[in-house]
Amino acid sequence: MSGFGFRITDGHATRIEIKDALASDADLVWVHLSTNAEHAQSWLRNEAELQDYVVDALTATETRPRCEAIGDGAFLNLRGRSEETLDTTDLLASVRIWAVKGHVFSVTRKPLIAVAEVEKMVERGDVRDPGDLIAAFATAITTDLDPDVAGLGDQLDDCEEQLDAKRVFELRRTVSKVRVAAIGYKRFLNPQRAALEKLAALPGDWLADDDRLHLAAAADRAARMAEELESIRERSALIHETLTDLRAEQLDTRGLIISIAAMVFLPLTFLTGLYGMNVANLPYAQEPWAFDAICGICATLSAGVVIYFMQRHWFGR
Missing domain, CATH: 1.20.58 (Methane Monooxygenase Hydroxylase; Chain G, domain 1)
Incomplete structure (x- = not known):
């Protein structure tokens, strides 16, 4: 089983082995698992002694962005870009997070680009509590995804400038790829916005006011990207119709x-x-x-x- 852990005290982060994470006494202990469902389930259930429904949520095969308050903690599922090339019907990899006061457990099945950025934030001392860590995940995911969404719009701009009957087939392929990507991203961004907004509104002293502001900002950014993706989808349809007309002409x-x-x-x-x-x-x-x-x-x-x-x-x- 692969993964890592951090012990954070007064903003100072120390990397630790997963086997030593549960015995650590600190303001925040973060354990991240990057493994298959079977190994993660075994460790989370037998070593971390998490409840079965939490373990099942952290290791589920099919997931969508959502947030649920469970007892004194919260479960959050987010989607972000992966280092691997994923299927066109599922363009974003998931990170499942279980947070309670003093502990955060996160699980990924595919390598998530945002995880490395969150590690850097932890090592810089920007994370002090579970709320900071979740806000860091939300910010890193939206910051990483934003340029990719903007790039889809730029590709459509280029296609509009190059509209020519002689390049119909080439442009149609590009427009189709952009449209598929926009639909794939939008499929997860709308529920991700709702999940972040729900988490920001949850009661609990482990979420500070600044954490809620960061989560709300990430939700607003996700909403803006979802709106931009809807615009890209509509523009793609119009350009496709224009190319069809050019071909007919x-x-x-x-x-x-x-x-x-x-x-x-x-x-x-x-x-x-x-x-x-x-x-x-x-x-x-x-x-x-x-x-x-x-x-x-x-x-x-x-x-x-x-x-x-x-x-x-x-x-x-």
Whole structure:
């Protein structure tokens, strides 16, 4: 089982082994487990002696952002970006947190980028109690995710600037990827905002006023990102429709060119087919100038059809 622990006293953090975490006497003991469900369940149930419903919540396979008050503590599930490439239907990895006065247990199944930032904050002395630690997680997750959401909007801006019928397929692939990512992120950000707001409103002396302010700020940031993702999703749909129109216009133009070419060659085909028949008594078939005359008639017909289409402004549509 992999993970780490911290003992924090008066803002001073000391890294400790997981096996020594439970015996530590400090203002705050943080234990983070990065492992599969079976190993985490065994340690949390047998060593940490947490209640079964807390252990089940910390090690559940399928999770969504939520917050629940349980006794004197609170369970919080958050989602953030992972160091690994995740499935397109589940773009964010989860961190499950159980907090009571003096102790915080966190569990991740996939490596979470925000964990490293929270470690740095703990080592700098920015974390003194469970409320500080949870606020650090919420802030780190939203701070890490914000540039990624902004990057999706920038990609759409680039697509809008490069709208061209010649690049329809390339742009459609980009827009589709942005739209899928926006839907995947928004799926978790709305419940994450609600979870942070609920935690900030929970009673308990282990959450200080400044912790509640930080949680509320993280919730507001999550709400803003959710709104931006909704805007990105709508913009993606509009750009996709525009690209579809450009593609249809491109096909119409090509069809028009083919139709014009067919109209030019239709009378020529009739004339050459008529004189290509292997029958007797074709008019002027034996005259030496007949071939030149037919070629001249064909050229005249072609020029006449083209001039007619130009006067009707069929070209360039």
